[in-house]
Amino acid sequence: MKSKKASESLTIATELVLPNHTNTLGNLMGGNLLYWMDATAAICAHRHAEEVTVTASVNHVAFNHPIKLGDFVTLEAKVSRAFKSSMEIYIDVMVDDIRTNEKIKCNEAIYTFVAIDADGNKVAVPELIPETDIEKERYDAALRRRQLALILAGKLNPSDATELKKLFE
Helix, strand or coil, X not given: CCCEEHHHHCEEEEEECCHHHECCCCEECHHHHHXXXXXXXXXXXXXXXXXXXXXXXXXXXEECCCCECCCEEEEXXXXXXXXXXXXXXEEEEEEEECCCCEEEEEEEEEEEEEEECCCCCECCCCCEECCCHHHHHHHHXXXXXXXXXXXXXXXXXXXXXXXXXXXXX
């Protein structure tokens, strides 16, 4: 199976925050942002795998800055690491504040998707080749996150988590 560069999976989506997306304070409701992130990550995962993909988990979401009514929200999703049939997708969320024309990173998330066939069986995905410094950092961190998740699920013995052990040596 052919390897792919991280940039080949880049998916960018832009949304406008409308009144039906907001709470009583005029801020984007978290559920709407989660929906937009899931949809953007799904497209990203499909582009990498070239297969049907499904959300396996939402590993991390950080709501660092409120998004206001009328803001333009840009979601950038990239595969940070591919495993046998799963992919970790890292999503950066930026807002274009229409009042100041400032573009700021306000949220981020990490999702895991799995590629499946028509019968729901897992299928292999291409390896990922990180190129930029941030892609390489996220690539390395993805393995540590995966090892931690496997330990917590009882599927990996902590003594076998080589990448996690390196953090403490």
